[in-house]
């Protein structure tokens with residue numbers, strides 16, 4: 001009798017154990033795949049808003065199977081370090097400026113040459129057209145470890161500093177200007193006669209405040225959101241570059257997903273562009289207004305002065321490899 005009782009108990013225990021294991025397996029199968037996206041800007045910045053829209057579309061289109069968590073405000077590190085981690089698959093996605101990416105894939109210089117785009121419309125014709133798509137695809141083929149997903153708007157970059165008003169390129173002479181960690185940006189400031197100082201975005205505010213650098217260069221929204229406008233009052237609307245933003249995925253992370261899921265991710269990123277562009281347009285106007293109201297010294301160079309900045313960039317164009325020269329010519333031919 002005792003033996004039968006024991007036997008029944010063992011059976012019961014085994015049964016419940018199988019039940020628990022099966023339930024566990026189901027829970028694993030149902031658990032969403034969670035992927036991480038690194039963003040340098042704060043939560044309300046237009047690029048971050050674009051990232052959230054991308055994440056929302058992916059979640060919706062996979063019925064919640066894939067969740068993308070957005071780590072904004074450089075929580076996962078500065079752009080260069082984040083890109084390295086994306087190459088290793090330690091971070092799944094990041095939205096960065098093309099400048100830091102160009103330090104890894106120099107061909108991207110073709111999309112960030114100074115005074116290249118005639119307008120925002122021209123830039124978008126290029127990015128959403130054949131050339132932009134080619135560049136996204138070429139990233140994958142380059143075996144850089146990145147997969148290009150989409151571009152975002154970043155307007156035009158301008159000079160600002162804490163020392164003096166810059167009206168012409170000659171006024172830049174000797175100023176220590178922070179640049180992104182990218183060879184092209186170094187050369188650009190050098191050719192203006194400035195002293196380029198590469199450093200991560202997050203270090204710029206204190207470097208301006210302590211006088212380690214005299215100035216930097218960026219668009220209205222970044223000049224505002226970082227509070228650089230409080231410590232570098234002179235802003236010159238010379239618009240030396242329009243550097244698009246780009247969202248890239250880690251090829252290691254993407255390879256773990258099914259073809260269908262990869263396609264959903266590519267399409268969702270591409271579909272988030274219009275949303276970001278709208279947020280950008282609003283925030284760009286708002287940032288400019290706030291800075292003007294704050295009483296900063298805003299200088300609009302004359303057309304002759306702009307021509308002077310452009311002329312200073314000629315050696316940079318001349319030094320480009322044949323491949324980049326070809327793309328530049330194609331970009332210029334886009335109507």
Ligand code: GTR
Nearest residue numbers: 040096097154180201219222
């Ligand atoms: C901003 C860009 C950032 C970052 C920054 C910088 O315009 O959105 O991704 O590259 O410039 O200057 O470091």
